[in-house]
Amino acid sequence: MEPFVSVFDGYRCFSCKSEFDPTLTSYPCPSCGGILDPKYRYDDVAVDRSDWNRRCGSMWQFGELLGVENSADIVSAGEGGTPLVNCPRLANRIGVGRLFLKDEGQNPTNTFKDRGQSAAISVANAHDVGAVGIPSAGNDGQSASFYSARAGIDCEVFMSDQADQLKKDLVKLHGATLHLLEGDISEASAAFEEAKEQGLHSVSTYQTPHKHDGMKTMTFEIASALDWTMPDHVVYPTGSGTGLLGLWKGYRELDELGWLEDSSPPAMTVSQSDGAAPIVRALEAGADEHTPWSNPESIAKGIEIPNPKSSALVIERVRRSGGYGVAVPDEAALDAALEVARTDGVEMSIESAVALAGTIALAEDGEFTEDDDVVVINTGGGCKTPRKLAAALD
16 A cells, blocks of 8 residues: 555534544544544645546545554555446436446445445554444444454444344354344444443444545545546435535545536435435425434335434535435335346445435436436445345346
8 A cells, every 4th residue: 555644633523613633532522422523634735636546456545635644554455446337328318418326336345334434443443442333224334343353353233133134144254243133223323322331432423533534535536537527416325424424525625625627516415215214304394404203114224214413414515515305215216226237237235226216206307407417326236135126026
């Protein structure tokens, strides 16, 4: 891995604006419990975009703007560098200029979660953390256990018993301790909070600042692939919304550095299942944050998050960028996954297909034009939800 000079400068709380130095290891914000955001000295970046383009191998080609100061502490397995797959046949069918899928299914554990966990576990490794913990609906727990194993750090995963058996098995395969809780992700989160009091270092969504920070590298790669421009629209399958925060941060950082050919932001769009759509409902109601969703029920369990704690941040960024909120039925997601596999050959998890179904719905409603470039984040490969996708073949 090519050496880099980090400009990591500590943390700032999104809520109370308190600032902390880079040695902080207690998350979330010690002052108010809010979500922390890694901050950087942009004026001290000593490379340019051509240097980033020249490097390859993983998302750590962007090491200057990630939260690890010593490259020797990085825990990586080649995550990132995923292709931006052009889907011209489906683009032509729905009437947009170009349709791309950012194919995160090609990461080591087949999901974009690897970006966040590589960043979070690397920081834990830098601080000699002995054990990490996380509540998960499935993919994040698998990813955390994978990177913890590479780092030689103990890992405890608190998972809903509704998760796919494959993900449960893979957590144990990597040597992590798996705690199964009856019910949805809320019960797993509550059990994790109790265990965290015993000294577990959190690599959880909403808590570690490095999850969304690692995910911003998707935007860096999208910009590079599009000759340092932003697409007109980015559509993201939304549960907690952490990835959308990262995507937006990536845009803001490139704009701050002056590396974009056009500083216009991409319209950030939230797509959710209509069986669990608290952020979309809030956007439709003109609210600034969500109301917890009662009795969530969706085939897309990975984004079935009834109480996303970052909703206010997500809603603000959707509105600032001129994006949309769209909710789709399970059947539409299954149909979208089947269509793109047969027209353009891309395999999508059912959660990712929620975003593609939302894109198709917005296109059919006339929200996109025939000149628009649209990027859909394929957060995980079809191998993550094979049994559910098989339902589309019946």
